[in-house]
Amino acid sequence: SMTEAPSSTPSAKAGDPALGKLVFEKRCIGCHTLEQNREGPRLAGVYGRAAGTVPQFTYSAALQKAQITWNDESLDRWLADPDAYIPGNDMEFAVRKPEERRNLIAFFKQLPSHQ
Secondary structure: OOOOOOOOOOOOOOHHHHHHHHHHHHHHHHOOOOOOOOOOOOOOOOOOOOOOOOOOOOOOHHHHOOOOOHHHHHHHHHHHHHHHHOOOOOOOOOOOHHHHHHHHHHHOOOOOOOO
C-alpha cells in the first residue's frame, strides 16, 4: 500500500499554492504587491513572463539583460540565491527553504496573468 505519499506524485516538486500565498504574505510584501510596482515589480503574471519586462518599473541592468523567462526552474534558482543566479540585481532577499520556494512558485503559477 502507498504510505503517506504526497497526493500529487508525478512530480514530488509540486507546491501548495495556499501555503505559497502565506509565504508571499509573510516574506514578499515588504517590497512586492501583486498589482502595483513598489520597491519590487508587481508579481501578478510573473510566472511565464520574461524577466525585467514590467512596464514603469526600473530594473537593474543585470535583470534587463538576463534574458530568462520565469518558470519553475528559474524562479527556484532566483529565489534561492538571486546574487548567484543574476549577479548585480537589486533584490536583497532570498527564500532559503526549498519547500517555501515550491509553494511560492505554485502560488505564482495559479495567479491570473493579465499583463
